[in-house]
């Protein structure tokens with residue numbers, strides 16, 4: 001056991017990857033299953049807010065892009081459930097835990113998409129925040145998670161660009177379209193900052209996850225990186241970020257920003273966000289409606305296996 005632990009520690013210290021066949025501490029396995037499952041659930045639940053606009057996209061081109069994007073999110077969920085399975089988790093059980101409200105998904109997907117501009121703003125801010133958070137996960141110490149993240153990040157970059165391009169088009173349109181973009185930015189800015197998780201002083205998992213090199217940066221570091229990256233993009237777009245305290249701090253070499261309303265974050269995590277009930281109810285319904293597909297696939301797999309015997 002001591003030898004195994006020493007070998008694990010040496011692998012982490014040498015920045016090499018832990019693979020499914022390797023010994024790992026139970027806490028490392030549990031942390032990864034928790035994070036990867038939460039991440040997978042976020043991708044799947046995250047299809048809903050934008051899915052809301054597929055039938056109402058203004059042109060065929062916008063509809064095709066949105067459809068492809070939402071399908072990508074489904075694919076991300078599937079790679080991530082597969083990564084969790086390499087740790088011994090069972091995908092059906094993870095889904096049950098989500099549906100029972102026992103596993104989390106990202107707070108951001110509990111907000112409504114009230115206007116078409118939200119499709120652009122989700123691409124720009126929400127996928128932008130996701131990229132900031134997830135690019136370092138490509139260097140996560142657990143091999144299957146790190147490898148899944150490479151493809152996911154490439155696709156997220158495309159999502160971010162399509163959102164920004166959509167907003168650019170709207171900002172070059174009418175006053176009404178510009179107002180729609182600004183109104184959407186006002187609603188999504190603060191929830192996007194909350195995506196990075198609680199402040200470091202209140203983040204129970206960060207220290208250990210960083211020691212294990214699952215997380216490479218703390219929540220506050222990544223949040224700051226996102227703000228620094230996004231302010232010039234907002235200027236180029238011609239929108240105002242809804243924070244009177246947002247300003248460049250030459251001494252720190254970063255933007256200062258206002259206090260996040262952590263009571264709102266906690267309420268959303270506790271299930272009291274604007275759309276929590278709706279998101280889970282929709283997911284439960286989809287799961288029930290898909291039961292016959294799972295049964296048919298399992299019956300086919302069994303028949304096929306028998307034939308091969």
Ligand code: ACO
Pocket residue numbers: 034035038039040042043046104105106107108126127130133134194195196197198202203204205206209215219269
């Ligand atoms: N939404 C919901 N729950 C959150 C969020 C959030 N934005 N941020 C933190 N939490 C939860 C954590 O899961 C943890 O709960 P748990 O212990 O019951 O699992 C608790 O709040 C405390 O937070 P931390 O100690 O900071 O947790 P952790 O070290 O796991 O960090 C983080 C949270 C940054 C989200 C991390 O899990 C992570 O990087 N995950 C992978 C990325 C991801 O899940 N992205 C999903 C949204 S992006 C997208 O899908 C487009």
